[in-house]
Amino acid sequence: MSATKASTLEGRAPRKLPQGVKVVDVDVHAHETPTALIPYCDMPWRKCLELISKAPERYLDIPFFAPQMAVWSPPYPQSGGDRRLVVTSASQMRKDLDELGIDIGVVFPDNLLMLATLRDSDYATALACAYNRWLTDEWLAEDNGIKGAIVAPSQNPLVAAAEIRRYAAHKHVAAIYLPSCCVNPLYGHRFYDPIYEAAQETNLPVMLHSVTAIFPVFPFNLDCFSTMFSAHIVSHGLSMVANLLSLMETGVPERYPKLRIGFSESGIGWVPWMMMRMDKEYKERRRELPFLSDLPSTYVRRMFFATQPIEEPENMQQMATILSLFGGETSVMFASDWPHHDFDHPNKVLQIPVSLEIQRNILGGNASRFLNLKENA
Amino acid sequence: MPAEYVVAPVASLPEGTHRVFQVGGREIGVFNVGGHYYALPSNCLHQNGPLCQGAVSGTVEASAETGWKPTWVREGEIVICPWHAMEFDIPTGRCLAEPRRRIPTYKVTVVDSEIRISVP
Numbered sequence: 001m002s003a004t005k006a007s008t009l010e011g012r013a014p015r016k017l018p019q020g021v022k023v024v025d026v027d028v029h030a031h032e033t034p035t036a037l038i039p040y041c042d043m044p045w046r047k048c049l050e051l052i053s054k055a056p057e058r059y060l061d062i063p064f065f066a067p068q069m070a071v072w073s074p075p076y077p078q079s080g081g082d083r084r085l086v087v088t089s090a091s092q093m094r095k096d097l098d099e100l101g102i103d104i105g106v107v108f109p110d111n112l113l114m115l116a117t118l119r120d121s122d123y124a125t126a127l128a129c130a131y132n133r134w135l136t137d138e139w140l141a142e143d144n145g146i147k148g149a150i151v152a153p154s155q156n157p158l159v160a161a162a163e164i165r166r167y168a169a170h171k172h173v174a175a176i177y178l179p180s181c182c183v184n185p186l187y188g189h190r191f192y193d194p195i196y197e198a199a200q201e202t203n204l205p206v207m208l209h210s211v212t213a214i215f216p217v218f219p220f221n222l223d224c225f226s227t228m229f230s231a232h233i234v235s236h237g238l239s240m241v242a243n244l245l246s247l248m249e250t251g252v253p254e255r256y257p258k259l260r261i262g263f264s265e266s267g268i269g270w271v272p273w274m275m276m277r278m279d280k281e282y283k284e285r286r287r288e289l290p291f292l293s294d295l296p297s298t299y300v301r302r303m304f305f306a307t308q309p310i311e312e313p314e315n316m317q318q319m320a321t322i323l324s325l326f327g328g329e330t331s332v333m334f335a336s337d338w339p340h341h342d343f344d345h346p347n348k349v350l351q352i353p354v355s356l357e358i359q360r361n362i363l364g365g366n367a368s369r370f371l372n373l374k375e376n377a
Numbered sequence: 378m379p380a381e382y383v384v385a386p387v388a389s390l391p392e393g394t395h396r397v398f399q400v401g402g403r404e405i406g407v408f409n410v411g412g413h414y415y416a417l418p419s420n421c422l423h424q425n426g427p428l429c430q431g432a433v434s435g436t437v438e439a440s441a442e443t444g445w446k447p448t449w450v451r452e453g454e455i456v457i458c459p460w461h462a463m464e465f466d467i468p469t470g471r472c473l474a475e476p477r478r479r480i481p482t483y484k485v486t487v488v489d490s491e492i493r494i495s496v497p
Contacts, residue, residue, distance in 0.1 A: 077434040082459040345424045
């Protein structure tokens with residue numbers, strides 16, 4: 001009678017998925033250790049990985065590799081979840097996604113969420129290239145619903161563009177990941193134009209994704225806070241806000257009209273706020289953004305937004321209202337962030353009281369358009 | 378009429394331990410807190426995580442009475458969901474983060490050295 005479970009997901013499948021819907025999850029995480037990347041990394045950086053891999057690994061906080069440095073607030077028992085927080089193989093991911101009721105998952109890295117904090121451009125670029133080789137070799141080799149986002153090293157847009165063109169034809173490469181944690185300059189800078197050119201040319205979407213780290217660049221002034229409560233809210237949400245504003249400043253969505261831009265891991269509540277603020281400001285300051293041919297909100301309505309970490313008002317009707325404020329019915333995509341501490345189960349998205357059609361869009365339809373997924377991919 | 382289920386001998390649930398049982402089609406956590414038995418559904422209010430598979434702990438509180446100093450309290454009385462670390466008071470089922478909400482509690486009795494749960 002005692003229930004012994006292999007995983008905390010067992011028996012927790014979604015309760016009421018709409019019939020026939022293929023659930024697409026635009027944000028799941030593979031655990032790329034320094035050791036795993038060694039055979040994929042060019043010299044001399046392979047030597048560095050060999051040294052780094054000798055130190056005991058801390059979760060998402062590895063000196064010289066993933067320098068989060070967010071260890072200034074004290075931990076409490078089980079804070080961060082009392083379960084496995086990493087997925088180390090594609091087969092493990094497939095099993096987990098099956099238990100979550102997810103058909104297709106798009107893999108992002110764990111440690112390379114902090115790639116943009118690395119200051120040595122050659123080193124960061126080598127890590128990105130090693131990750132892309134590892135990802136395509138070890139995670140995207142089978143037709144099992146596991147898709148991947150290749151990482152574009154922000155430190156070196158020319159190599160990033162070459163990587164995009166190299167992997168664009170890969171059957172299971174579905175997106176380009178733009179490391180957004182502590183990125184400097186922000187993603188609207190013309191320095192990054194080669195990335196957007198390659199993305200538009202190859203028809204791969206870009207996905208901005210941040211994480212919490214202590215680093216003295218805007219908007220990551222996390223030294224102002226004493227708790228992860230505050231730091232975590234600011235680091236994800238304001239990173240997306242700052243980068244969206246930056247993209248508008250140089251007219252990226254106007255200059256690359258076919259580029260699909262997605263924002264991950266910040267929920268959706270910030271989108272109407274930003275949209276309305278930008279429109280208000282633009283009416284006075286249009287001359288600063290002469291690249292745009294319409295109100296900023298027009299461009300926001302063409303962008304895509306991942307749900308996780310989904311807002312959880314007591315009255316979930318409010319979520320339907322938020323969606324309606326920015327056309328989220330056709331642009332919001334389910335994301336679980338599995339297996340991270342704040343992952344969302346599909347059940348939470350199913351609690352938003354919207355029509356069956358909108359539910360289908362959010363669970364998979366919008367992501368299929370964003371990722372340009374073919375049927376039965 | 379609530380149905381009564383025999384779940385385990387008392388010897389299998391020493392003080393300070395808890396286990397999850399399949400009872401009448403539900404997952405129910407049974408806790409031995411200082412010799413008192415409590416039973417809660419293993420379903421978190423938050424995202425329906427397997428609450429009772431989580432760890433039992435104390436927790437941190439601060440109030441005017443403690444001079445707003447964080448204080449460690451109620452060791453062994455709090456269960457923490459393994460999915461997202463939401464805390465629940467084992468004796469009452471009260472959710473610490475949302476004090477207006479609680480999960481049900483089930484009546485536990487011991488008859489002939491066996492733990493029984495009444496499930497409505």
